[in-house]
């Protein structure tokens with residue numbers, strides 16, 4: 005077994021003075037400047053009307069005008085927009101990630117942070133006292149209920165595309181895909197990741213196993229990505245129905261939604277679907293063995309707040325579930341800075 009090298013610590017800035025602690029207490033203000041600018045449509049607006057004066061922005065966004073100057077100054081100081089003379093433009097990173105329609109757009113993340121996570125974090129104490137999620141949609145059949153509501157479904161699909169779009173370039177590089185004929189993405193949503201893999205590997209065939217309401221978005225999305233002819237959708241419940249066999253089976257951003265017992269069961273089911281000579285690829289924002297990565301610790305607390313039994317977990321736990329399923333050879337790799345990939349190889 006390969007054990008992942010200890011990652012460099014990713015922590016908040018060192019706290020030394022009372023002012024540092026006060027700044028930390030108000031850190032939510034930084035997030036709200038970004039999330040509110042997105043909700044108001046500022047980044048989309050400046051993406052197509054740049055440069056603009058404060059008066060032009062106030063008018064186009066339908067704002068009152070009171071507070072707009074401070075709001076824009078705050079965004080300048082956060083590095084999201086720039087002020088030159090009396091006109092505002094987007095910074096490079098904002099242009100790249102916050103303007104709808106750009107390849108690295110993360111609007112789905114922002115909507116989830118603003119509408120779901122921000123209110124839920126206000127209930128962190130309740131979650132810690134009760135062990136219960138703090139979002140309206142959590143609980144049994146949470147995914148099915150969310151997918152039945154068109155507005156929630158659309159927001160969820162965009163958010164998942166943001167997540168898999170960030171992982172895709174790393175995953176494409178991290179594994180020798182050309183040595184394999186087929187891939188099955190278990191919980192693969194509307195096929196964004198499979199679509200990107202098929203785009204990079206013209207010989208590869210791909211499939212997604214997901215809940216029945218995902219069938220239509222899958223057809224639409226894989227058609228839009230130009231890979232529909234090599235992509236198949238299998239509808240079902242991955243806890244109760246057998247998974248179709250493939251050379252490579254993936255479980256990405258899936259295990260963290262479930263309790264440790266459910267994760268072990270899913271790994272066993274996914275391992276059974278791997279063809280001889282194939283591999284099972286599992287990725288999540290896995291936790292380092294010692295608490296050295298604040299962003300991943302926060303992702304794990306997100307799972308406390310939005311799921312019944314979920315959390316992030318160390319790669320060693322994932323390797324143990326693979327071993328229990330019958331896998332004897334595992335590898336651990338970093339997948340960019342945000343995710344860890346565990347690979348289990350099946351002998352021929």
Ligand SMILES: C[S@@+](CC[C@H](N)C(=O)[O-])C[C@H]1O[C@@H](n2cnc3c(N)ncnc32)[C@H](O)[C@@H]1O
Pocket residue numbers: 147164165167168190191192193194197213214215218240241242243255256257258261
């Ligand atoms: C967090 S998303 C992961 C999406 C994608 N794999 C990624 O990396 O971004 C979890 C996916 O699991 C699917 N899912 C949840 N419960 C399921 C079940 N019981 N059977 C099949 N799919 C399920 C959801 O519909 C959703 O697409």
